[in-house]
Amino acid sequence: MSRSPAAIPGAPLLQAQGLGVQVPGPGREARWLLRGLDLAVQAGQCWVLLGRNGAGKTQLLSTLAGARPPAEGMLAVAGHPLAAWPLAELACWRGYVPQQVVDAFPAPVLDVVLQGRHPHLSRWHWEGEADSALARAALARVGLAGFEGRDVTTLSGGERQRVALATLLTQDPPLALLDEPLAHLDLAQQLRMLDLLAEDVRAGRRALVVSVHDLSLAQRVATHALLLDGQGGPALAGPVEQVMREDTLSAAFGHPLRCREIDGRRWWLPA
Template sequence: MTRMAIEGLTLRLGSRQFCDKLCLDFEPGQIWGVLGPNGSGKTTLLHTLAGLHSPQDGRVWLAERELAQWPVRERAQQLGILLQSDDSSFPAPVRECAMLGRHPHLEPWQWESAEDWARVDEALERVGLSHIAGRDQRLLSGGERQRLKLATLMVQAPGIWLLDEPTNHLDLHHQVQLLEDLTGEVRRQNQLLLMSLHDLNLAARLCDHLVLLYGDGRVEAGPLAELFESDRLSRLYGHPIRALHDGGQCWMVPG
């Protein structure tokens, strides 16, 4: 299964420095949570890993090849990203929107097969949109739109999943159910997933590794068990956070 690594990565946007000569290995089977305050570079990091942003310095490796060396279409077969914004003012049925995820797997003149449509229907079923598969995408609510983006990513079926704030607009039920379903599947298939999150307890529930972006160039990364402490998280967000223990579980609540 594919692995990813970053080597000497420096990310800057305007005058803000997000990380400096950062080196990290992402192994198959791992679920990473990317945490940090607003504007700390979570999106920039994920975009860099997806090849949508060129870093100031350093390299990103996808398998044995540098990310920049991959042809875009082959890269999209390996690696998929859930973007924060994806909107279109043109009408299109939900089912056709989800089918866009199949694009990298089709030859230039090839049309979608019945098997591709079956994948689309399965993905829509998984995110609970089957009943509105024919609806115009412009009429969807924010949460439904987010689930459609997730379904499109499932149709793309990458080996490496990058999710930029996947819980946006999702209700409690869908946050837990969809992301548990997805992370479970990623672990079973020995794939790799990285997602930026704002909900600390959801991160603890789903992830096994964390990247903490402080927003001033400091970065900490490692197994969840080593980093998930109230003092550290309080420093990360610049806000007091208390740990509440309940049996074996630990809950972080803002103080």
């Protein structure tokens, strides 16, 4: 299946206008996590999603991905409302990696990664050699060459996280949304996976929206940032140098933070 020709040239890969996200409150009333979010994500941009625990990062990402409806506002992918896309065509444009993947049944790692090719196949076609080659190449990129025959349920948390990233690379969507993709990874793998994800962004092949807890790692790859305070007001969104500042981050996280530059990189430390 090819990507839909209906995409509007030059339109943002992801656009939000007046977006609002709610979660159930302590009573029957819903609680606003944010309101009035305007966002335009283009190819070649890496948006890092920042905020303290409970600020709404996971809920916002799942809303942007279409996994939960917005409480208000509009979402569009490639110039068309999210709801207007058939699911199979939307999956060719947008990839989503949740914070945690649960495997209900044993399956070979290669079969799991090949699920990324399903949106690109017609109803009556199976994966071919070219699809398997893409999946094997993706496993090699995440450092899991030789894992093709392993049972996915026997993997460590970090290995399973890298399988999810390999599935996304096999899907190869222009827009990728990832919720804490560095969770369960040791420091070396965090750096490797983050640089791998940013590689296609720097080449202009993909746009990335990713939630990251570590501010220094976020600063390493971000072109833009979206900062949530979890209080129901508008998020702060824009170029990274406008959002990732000592005053804004300290206020959002409720603790003084200081930025230090070492060897040409910016590092964030608690005061």
